[in-house]
Amino acid sequence: MTFKLGNIIFSVAFLSIGFYFLIDTFQIQNLVSGNDVGPRAFPLLVAIGLIIFSGINLMTSIFEKNIEKLKFQNFTKVVLTMVGLVIFLILISAFNFYIASIIMIPILLWINDVRKVTRLGFSTVITIAFIFVVFDFLLGIPIP
Amino acid sequence: MLANLIEGFSNIFTFEILLMILAGSLIGYFVGALPGLTPSIGIAILVPITFGMDPIAALVLLVSLYGAAEYGGGITAILLNAPGTAAAAATAWDGYPLAQKGLANKALTVSILSSGIGAFVSAILLILTAVPMAKFALNFGPLEYFALAIFGLSLISVLSEGSLVKSLIGMFFGLVIICIGIDPIVGVTRFAESGSLLGGIPFLPALIGLFALSEVFYMLENTKNEKAVVEKVKGLGFTKEDFKKIWKTMIIKAPIIGYVIGVIPGAGATVASLVAYSEAKNSSKEKESFGKGNIQGVAAAEGANNSAVPGALAPMLALGIPGSASAAILIGALTIQGLQAGPKLFHETPEIPYTLFASLLISVPIMTLIGLLGVNLWVKVIKIPKNILAIIVSTICIVGAYAYNNSMYPVWIMLIFGILGYFIRKLHVPTTPIVLAMVLGFMIETNFRRAMIVSTEGVSFFFTRPIALVLIILAILMFFLPLVKKIRQKHKEQKDSKEIQV
Numbered sequence: 250m251t252f253k254l255g256n257i258i259f260s261v262a263f264l265s266i267g268f269y270f271l272i273d274t275f276q277i278q279n280l281v282s283g284n285d286v287g288p289r290a291f292p293l294l295v296a297i298g299l300i301i302f303s304g305i306n307l308m309t310s311i312f313e314k315n316i317e318k319l320k321f322q323n324f325t326k327v328v329l330t331m332v333g334l335v336i337f338l339i340l341i342s343a344f345n346f347y348i349a350s351i352i353m354i355p356i357l358l359w360i361n362d363v364r365k366v367t368r369l370g371f372s373t374v375i376t377i378a379f380i381f382v383v384f385d386f387l388l389g390i391p392i393p
Numbered sequence: 394m395l396a397n398l399i400e401g402f403s404n405i406f407t408f409e410i411l412l413m414i415l416a417g418s419l420i421g422y423f424v425g426a427l428p429g430l431t432p433s434i435g436i437a438i439l440v441p442i443t444f445g446m447d448p449i450a451a452l453v454l455l456v457s458l459y460g461a462a463e464y465g466g467g468i469t470a471i472l473l474n475a476p477g478t479a480a481a482a483a484t485a486w487d488g489y490p491l492a493q494k495g496l497a498n499k500a501l502t503v504s505i506l507s508s509g510i511g512a513f514v515s516a517i518l519l520i521l522t523a524v525p526m527a528k529f530a531l532n533f534g535p536l537e538y539f540a541l542a543i544f545g546l547s548l549i550s551v552l553s554e555g556s557l558v559k560s561l562i563g564m565f566f567g568l569v570i571i572c573i574g575i576d577p578i579v580g581v582t583r584f585a586e587s588g589s590l591l592g593g594i595p596f597l598p599a600l601i602g603l604f605a606l607s608e609v610f611y612m613l614e615n616t617k618n619e620k621a622v623v624e625k626v627k628g629l630g631f632t633k634e635d636f637k638k639i640w641k642t643m644i645i646k647a648p649i650i651g652y653v654i655g656v657i658p659g660a661g662a663t664v665a666s667l668v669a670y671s672e673a674k675n676s677s678k679e680k681e682s683f684g685k686g687n688i689q690g691v692a693a694a695e696g697a698n699n700s701a702v703p704g705a706l707a708p709m710l711a712l713g714i715p716g717s718a719s720a721a722i723l724i725g726a727l728t729i730q731g732l733q734a735g736p737k738l739f740h741e742t743p744e745i746p747y748t749l750f751a752s753l754l755i756s757v758p759i760m761t762l763i764g765l766l767g768v769n770l771w772v773k774v775i776k777i778p779k780n781i782l783a784i785i786v787s788t789i790c791i792v793g794a795y796a797y798n799n800s801m802y803p804v805w806i807m808l809i810f811g812i813l814g815y816f817i818r819k820l821h822v823p824t825t826p827i828v829l830a831m832v833l834g835f836m837i838e839t840n841f842r843r844a845m846i847v848s849t850e851g852v853s854f855f856f857t858r859p860i861a862l863v864l865i866i867l868a869i870l871m872f873f874l875p876l877v878k879k880i881r882q883k884h885k886e887q888k889d890s891k892e893i894q895v
Contacts, residue, residue: 252820255819255820256820259816259817259820259822260562263562263566266566266569267565267569270569270572270584273584277576277581277582277583277584278581280579280581282579282846283845283846284845284846284848284849285578285579285842285845285846286841286842286845287579288576288578288579288581288583291568291572291837291838291841291842292569292572292583292584295565295568295569295572295834296565296569298561298565298568299562299565299566299568299569302558302561302562302565303562305558306556306558306559306562309558319819319820320819321614321819322614322615323613323614323615323616324614326613327610327613327614327815330609330610330613330787331610331812334787334791334808334811335808337791338791338801338804338805338808341791341801341804342801346791346792346795350788354784354788357784357787358780358781358784361613361616361780361783361784362616362780363778363780363781368781372781372784372785375785376784376785376788379785379789380788380789380792383442384442384792384796388442388444388445388446389445390441390442390444390445390792390796391795391796391799392792392795393791393792393795393801393804
């Protein structure tokens with residue numbers, strides 16, 4: 250993917266977010282008292298700002314002559330890690346943090362080239378132990 | 394002030410606070426030594442750990458980390474020519490040539506001592522300036538706070554590296570998402586009818602995602618570690634003659650330059666180290682030796698970048714304005730503790746800022762000692778496999794985001810912002826404007842509307858308050874300054890190219 254195309258996708262995405270918020274702004278009940286501008290004014294203003302600057306970026310990107318490529322190194326691994334993290338969160342919701350960690354930390358490490366079983370096991374145990382000791386045991390912070 | 398400071402010192406000498414200074418320093422060195430992990434990322438990762446802590450302990454831990462991370466960046470810059478932080482880049486210019494000459498011990502001693510002395514002098518300057526600043530700001534009403542927040546937001550133009558338009562998109566995106574939830578004045582819902590969204594987009598999990606998790610994805614792109622073999626550093630290598638040569642830079646010039654630049658929101662440690670380095674070079678009789686291993690260059694760069702840390706705390710503590718990403722995260726950490734950065738912090742809970750001041754003074758010698766004793770250990774940090782570290786950091790991010798309100802909603806927010814942060818950074822969209830907008834947006838809207846409610850003459854009310862007016866004018870100038878600079882630069886480039894053609 251070129252930098253130009255990436256910029257166009259980015260601009261369109263943020264332009265859409267701007268329009269979504271702009272349209273939704275009119276659904277806000279505008280309770281106004283005295284000189285108060287009401288709850289609708291600020292979101293309206295910032296949604297318009299987002300649209301304007303995303304539009305400017307879109308136009309400059311379309312007319313951009315530079316076709317420099319966007320550099321993504323090890324992109325498959327990065328995307329797989331992102332997907333792995335989504336599954337990690339689903340497993341936490343379904344079971345709990347410790348069970349999800351025992352399953353997902355080795356998988357995430359394996360995706361990222363840690364292939365030795367001892368390293369996988371050791372890193373998983375160290376991570377879980379660290380979380381337990383620091384968050385749960387020492388600071389009393391609840392673990393999911 | 395003195396009585397408060399004495400009370401601050403009495404709060405410091407407890408086992409818990411001293412432990413926080415030690416832990417913050419150790420983690421800070423670790424974060425600073427690792428290229429890729431910046432002080433702001435370190436603070437973002439550590440903030441969730443502070444949720445259950447006493448506010449003073451939490452702040453001391455985070456500020457100790459902030460300071461030590463700036464110190465740590467210089468160690469790998471000197472030994473491996475791999476600056477751990479951007480601010481340590483200038484340290485490498487003279488530090489690495491010194492190490493190549495076999496004088497690594499001398500360079501490290503100069504760097505750590507300059508850092509320590511710089512931070513100490515700067516902490517004193519912070520105490521002397523932040524208190525009057527906060528006292529002055531006590532007279533502020535909603536209108537002044539609105540103007541102050543607008544001024545803070547205008548710094549985005551200074552903080553933006555690269556495209557101003559992209560920074561502004563980030564800023565408006567941050568402002569839009571803080572509108573989600575319940576309106577702060579009349580309580581009607583905005584963009585959310587029910588469920589978790591009613592509480593809005595939680596700031597800290599979003600920030601952990603934008604800074605820490607997006608960096609994890611970057612780490613995974615290149616997991617190769619530094620292979621340089623560094624000989625064990627022995628002794629201090631620092632002589633009386635060396636001290637005579639650099640004392641002015643170390644004790645006076647670098648701390649003052651660093652502090653002043655640190656106070657200017659948006660400038661930060663990197664600019665401070667570059668300015669101090671350039672000053673040291675220009676005022677030196679041995680200009681040609683800079684870049685080839687001059688200890689004055691190391692002293693200037695390291696002294697200034699560490700002095701910028703207390704400098705950055707001044708507008709944050711006294712006015713509630715974050716001048717950097719790290720300061721914005723610290724404001725978030727204070728908010729979680731139920732505290733509001735700004736003059737009220739000094740007025741209502743003086744023990745917090747004064748204990749922080751005392752902790753800065755006490756932590757500097759501790760950090761310096763840890764730095765000097767642990768040099769050989771910090772260098773090994775760079776060899777920790779990045780792929781393993783990245784997965785450990787992402788797991789900590791998950792637990793940290795969950796701790797925000799003991800639900801999975803902030804964890805999903807953290808993940809979404811982490812992925813968003815990774816992709817937008819690829820397109821050179823800075824993440825700092827999003828964070829600044831999320832911190833200041835609420836302040837802007839509520840204070841503007843409060844000001845309008847109490848005013849009788851509508852918007853013209855703004856022109857009757859001189860402080861607010863000056864701040865608004867300054868904000869407008871801040872926004873347009875980079876544009877004017879760019880236009881002038883373009884004109885100059887066009888002129889130069891025409892001259893070349895002729």
